[in-house]
Amino acid sequence: NDEMLIPVGDEDDADVIVSVKDFKLTTSAVKLNPEKHYFNQFPYESVLVMKHCLADCLRKIYGNCPYFQESYYGVTNLPAFIGRFMEREKLKLENTWILKPVNSARSSDHVITNNLDCIIRHMETAPRVIQKYLHNPFLINNKKIDIRLWVVVRSFSPLEIYIQKYCYARISSNDFDMHESNLMDWSKHFGLEDRDAGEYNVGPMFEVVEEAFNKTGEDGWKKMEAKIHKVVKDVFRAAVLYKPEIHNEKCFAIYGIDIIIDQELNPYIMECTFQPEFSLISEVKPTFLSEIYRCALFGEETGMHRLF
Template structure:
């Protein structure tokens, strides 16, 4: 079998894995005879010429209803309304911070009516990741600027970026006085039929002590893309990513009693909550995602816990970083990618033969959710 890889994110790892399967890499980008295409961007995939049941591609064509910040907001809001209208058990969407679409005049008005002088808000472009274009709003002057400015880097060349404004969670749970978040994963291994899996991932920490009034974005944004810009990153990088086991040990020592969550809260409480939120997100789009045998996708899910132990979903990434900057990432990323490809290929081959997809023989660290 042949495969084609486009982009730079995780390319060497994916190449090594597929080569290890005995597959052959093709390098001509217009060659549509591949069996599997792994690309950083959806734009590299020609969905019109996709051959269902013969090919695999690692992006679902309309995945932005999950991964675009505005798309996710719309999907969750619509799902909540539909459930309420059908008199079903109301879906709790209180895991998503209060959010407004800056480019929607009604939403902008609602935000301005809500805004109070001492509030902290965060403004984000809707279709970007790695913390690009994000800034905090501390006062009414910045608030006015955020809702009125044309946020494009060069208005003649770029259309303005759509933006959302989100209530900033200014009371995060801290580890050694530093802010952290959790990057776990949702894998849609097959869309026809659906197979959804969860991977526990790792946690990401800021290098600096948290201060909600600090104008250093490194105290507020924990991802590696932002952290590695700091000159001290080289000497501190091993402490910017922890395994979930290390986090669980820390939580047992520091939170089990003081926060009254008991031992192994990371796996018993936090993980269960994250999995239930992932399922709400999936259910909000499962009837809308385009479904063909051979579509699969791995999403980076970013969660935050506040000091009251409430779990928040921050965002869903369609192209999560597979960069390996430190030991904890080396322990997670290569295995994650190999198991992702193993499972996607297994689902595909079983689907072609109309065999039941479960149980999955290649599953090791993933957990089946659906």
């Protein structure tokens, strides 16, 4: 319901092409006119949205990245991971890992385990990233949370990036529990009410998240927000350094950034999602879609915070 954003049925009548398919698949199927059309994704953005590519990007640019949990791509780095797992066992370090398919969403087919044999067996089923599981997350009322942010990229060169001021936290249905018998209990480890249906338990919204962090100290949420913004900025800086050809002046993109925070109030990026789901946030904030797309297409900053 925005007079400046009108859906049309024919690409010839469109100024903007919005697709959920891969850039190459879309550009081969749609008659993009570079003189007219804007497109809702950048070439080579797999460096951000594919889990193993993001891990490789951050590792190559920053080395031991402080806000990305230790990760290994099971297809190419399984021997290195096995060595690391055994080293941690010998040192008696916490040794729980999460296995993530490289191109999944909504925690689909994720596995949490501290069993090396289990990890090796799962590597045979699909390409996965093996990532150290955050065993000491920040909790709200003993429930695990992660925070979903929405980021608009208007340009990678120069960087022009905005973040939606409103966020929400996905909260686990039951109390967080790291006991071995509960590692695969989705109600304790993920903000999903119904894993099969993919329905999120979107518990505390922005105000409740803000309140929870303000209890950690003066200006608690403001300080946490600054830390999160730094993480997001560093991720997109890394993408440009790693893959300069990601920029295209006729492209824009909207990403969902998932952040988890530990008990020492350190934020970590979980993943970056292309063209994220908007229905939940739109129910709570009816102006959300208008603000996001007006920012992406016209550079308007209502409801947004500019990072670059």
